[in-house]
Amino acid sequence: MSVTQEQISQLKKAIPSLTENEPLASHTNFRIGGPARTYVVAPTADEVVHTITAANEAGVPWEIMGGGSNILVSDKGVDGLVIQAAMRDLRIAGDTVTCGAGTIVALAARKAAEAGLTGFEWAVTVPGTIGGAIFGNAGCYGGEMKDVVASVDAYRIADGVRVSLTNAECRFGYRDSLFKHERHVILGCSLTLVPGDATAALAKIDATIAKRKEEQPFAKACAGCLFKNVEFTDEKEIEKLREEMDVPQAFIDKKQIPAGWLVERAGMKGYRLGQIEVSDKHANFILNLGGGTADEVAQVISIIQMKVRDQFGLPLKTEVQFMGF
Ligand SMILES: Cc1cc2nc3c(=O)[nH]c(=O)nc-3n(C[C@H](O)[C@H](O)[C@H](O)COP(=O)(O)OP(=O)(O)OC[C@H]3O[C@@H](n4cnc5c(N)ncnc54)[C@H](O)[C@@H]3O)c2cc1C
Numbered sequence: 001m002s003v004t005q006e007q008i009s010q011l012k013k014a015i016p017s018l019t020e021n022e023p024l025a026s027h028t029n030f031r032i033g034g035p036a037r038t039y040v041v042a043p044t045a046d047e048v049v050h051t052i053t054a055a056n057e058a059g060v061p062w063e064i065m066g067g068g069s070n071i072l073v074s075d076k077g078v079d080g081l082v083i084q085a086a087m088r089d090l091r092i093a094g095d096t097v098t099c100g101a102g103t104i105v106a107l108a109a110r111k112a113a114e115a116g117l118t119g120f121e122w123a124v125t126v127p128g129t130i131g132g133a134i135f136g137n138a139g140c141y142g143g144e145m146k147d148v149v150a151s152v153d154a155y156r157i158a159d160g161v162r163v164s165l166t167n168a169e170c171r172f173g174y175r176d177s178l179f180k181h182e183r184h185v186i187l188g189c190s191l192t193l194v195p196g197d198a199t200a201a202l203a204k205i206d207a208t209i210a211k212r213k214e215e216q217p218f219a220k221a222c223a224g225c226l227f228k229n230v231e232f233t234d235e236k237e238i239e240k241l242r243e244e245m246d247v248p249q250a251f252i253d254k255k256q257i258p259a260g261w262l263v264e265r266a267g268m269k270g271y272r273l274g275q276i277e278v279s280d281k282h283a284n285f286i287l288n289l290g291g292g293t294a295d296e297v298a299q300v301i302s303i304i305q306m307k308v309r310d311q312f313g314l315p316l317k318t319e320v321q322f323m324g325f
Contacts, residue, residue: 003037003038003061003080007058007059008060010057011038011054011058011060014050015040015054017041018040019039019040020039021036021037022082024039024068024077024082024323024324025073028071029067029068029069029070029128029221029223030072030223030297031221032288032293032294033073033074034074035078036077036078036081036082037078037080038060039084040082040083040084042085042086043086045100045155045188048083049162049185052083052155053160055080061080062080062081063083064083064084064131065083065132065323066084066128066135069127069132069223070132071321071322072294072298072320073294074294074323074325075294075295078323085185085186087101087187087188088102088103089188090111092111092112095193096150097111097190099130099188100130101186102130103129104128105123105124105126105128105129106126108130109121112201113202115198116195117193117196118201119193120193121143121201121204122140122141122142123138123140125140125208125218126138130186130188130189131186134149134170134177134186135177135179136180136321137172137173141208144172148192149189149190150192151167152188154186155185156182156183165178174228174231175228217279217281217285217287220279220287220288221287225319226259226285226301227259227263227317228316228318228319229256229259230256230257230259232256233255257314258284259316260284261283262308262312262314262316263283263284263304263308263316264283265311266311267307268303271304275289276288278300278304286300304316
């Protein structure tokens with residue numbers, strides 16, 4: 001059922017900065033997606049909570065987004081309210097970085113390095129916000145949010161209570177967290193880093209950026225890695241994979257097969273459908289060459305999943321989050 005003009009008028013009274021029919025393609029790294037029926041940028045935690053309360057009272061379904069770097073928005077858009085978390089406050093005291101969920105991850109990584117705090121340099125190449133990074137336990141080059149998060153402030157949707165969660169309570173796993181299973185809006189967090197040398201930390205930042213540019217089509221329209229790597233725990237399964245697939249020892253040691261390796265082995269590197277292309281630099285990156293649609297991306301996802309399942313018997317799960325489907 002569509003959101004009515006009456007509901008929108010009620011929402012507008014509570015949130016005067018609300019805009020209508022906001023094109024979401026311009027708010028996502030994929031550059032894909034129809035409009036949000038209503039859209040609001042929330043610069044403080046109080047405004048996020050107020051906006052959600054108003055949406056619930058008006059019966060308007062809502063979604064939260066950060067930097068839009070890990071979402072695929074449907075071509076028809078979102079028939080409801082999209083809230084952009086834009087709480088960008090950032091404080092550094094001692095070994096602790098405290099920031100709002102809308103803080104840009106790369107900025108937090110750079111500021112921490114400038115302050116002589118180490119252990120977060122890897123994050124400089126992760127697009128998007130701290131809230132999105134906590135949601136998906138973002139990571140790369142051996143680092144993950146779970147290694148640095150001390151606590152997370154969130155608004156728990158089930159009972160409308162603001163909570164402060166410890167690292168353990170966030171239940172971080174590989175590209176996973178509590179927040180993927182129990183709806184919360186992440187409002188902010190504290191990160192604990194390791195005091196060190198600012199010059200060395202900044203040099204590491206530069207090296208990380210250079211490495212990323214070399215390995216991935218960094219400047220292209222995409223949502224980062226489309227699929228999660230395949231994790232396995234069963235020794236028999238590992239033995240079977242070794243026999244049947246010639247899996248490199250490094251993957252076996254890590255108990256994880258990179259999704260990009262599977263996509264490439266399935267012959268899908270460079271595959272193109274309409275304006276959507278599987279990158280020939282990194283097969284887990286699916287690129288929008290310009291004017292591509294969510295429908296095309298969805299088709300490419302299912303073709304890849306089918307090929308990998310048929311050839312290797314392995315299920316590929318998506319890392320990208322879907323909105324408006
Ligand atoms: C070129 C490129 C490279 C990338 N490289 C990496 C990488 O190396 N490692 C990696 O892990 N990821 C990578 N990504 C994916 C992406 O950068 C991360 O997943 C990022 O953390 C998403 O943050 P975001 O703010 O953009 O979230 P969005 O894309 O806006 O949202 C993603 C999900 O998080 C939820 N969310 C966002 N903010 C909040 C909040 N405040 N409260 C609750 N839920 C929220 C949204 O509802 C959505 O489900 C890459 C993406 C691109 C485009």
